[in-house]
Amino acid sequence: MVSSPKTEQKLYERCLAKVGNARTAQHPDAAAKETLLALRSQLQEIMDRSEFRDSALFESAHELVDEVGALLRRHYSDSCTLPYRDGAYYRECPVDLAHQRVGLSPEVRVLESKCSICNLDPEDCDHLPGEMYDGRECRSVITKAEMTALAIVANPRQLVTRPTSIPAGTPAELSAALGPKFRPGVQLCCDRCLSACDGLNRDFASATHG
Numbered sequence: 001m002v003s004s005p006k007t008e009q010k011l012y013e014r015c016l017a018k019v020g021n022a023r024t025a026q027h028p029d030a031a032a033k034e035t036l037l038a039l040r041s042q043l044q045e046i047m048d049r050s051e052f053r054d055s056a057l058f059e060s061a062h063e064l065v066d067e068v069g070a071l072l073r074r075h076y077s078d079s080c081t082l083p084y085r086d087g088a089y090y091r092e093c094p095v096d097l098a099h100q101r102v103g104l105s106p107e108v109r110v111l112e113s114k115c116s117i118c119n120l121d122p123e124d125c126d127h128l129p130g131e132m133y134d135g136r137e138c139r140s141v142i143t144k145a146e147m148t149a150l151a152i153v154a155n156p157r158q159l160v161t162r163p164t165s166i167p168a169g170t171p172a173e174l175s176a177a178l179g180p181k182f183r184p185g186v187q188l189c190c191d192r193c194l195s196a197c198d199g200l201n202r203d204f205a206s207a208t209h210g
């Protein structure tokens with residue numbers, strides 16, 4: 001799908017109007033809660049799509065997703081918990097995940113390619129990629145490739161590979177962090193949305209495709 005910055009701007013404006021309504025709603029309000037829940041992923045998506053193209057829009061969407069998270073956490077704390085599965089907790093709150101500016105991207109090894117002009121192996125012909133020949137641009141066409149690894153990068157080429165779940169720690173680690181009251185399986189709320197935003201995680205910002 002090809003998306004233009006204009007589309008993202010429109011999406012953002014629609015989100016902004018919805019947050020405006022949620023701000024003034026009489027909480028608890030089932031419809032406002034639904035709206036806020038949906039807004040989390042919508043704003044996360046706008047951030048993903050605008051990050052490297054429109055930093056002003058990215059920052060606006062970031063601020064708005066923090067506000068949505070805070071509204072949800074304040075009025076509907078049950079909507080922002082850490083899922084517990086098979087003895088471990090996971091961070092799956094879209095607001096939290098929107099702050100993790102990393103993702104997985106497949107590393108591809110090219111096994112076979114051909115020249116788009118003459119169909120020979122690009123090693124064996126004299127056409128140069130990017131040059132025009134009789135009005136046609138020479139390109140190397142990959143005909144066979146394999147995926148060799150998943151790389152952790154700050155700008156994944158495929159947005160679908162952004163993490164949707166992050167381990168939140170083992171019961172032993174959580175018990176050490178949370179004190180003796182903690183028992184594995186008790187409901188934990190997402191603290192990200194309770195406290196003020198402490199910034200985006202760009203620990204992988206220097207990681208790019210090799």
Ligand SMILES: [Zn+2]
Binds near residue numbers: 115118119
């Ligand atoms: Zn050629």
Ligand SMILES: [Zn+2]
Binds near residue numbers: 193
């Ligand atoms: Zn949260």
Ligand SMILES: [Zn+2]
Binds near residue numbers: 062099197198199200
């Ligand atoms: Zn934030």
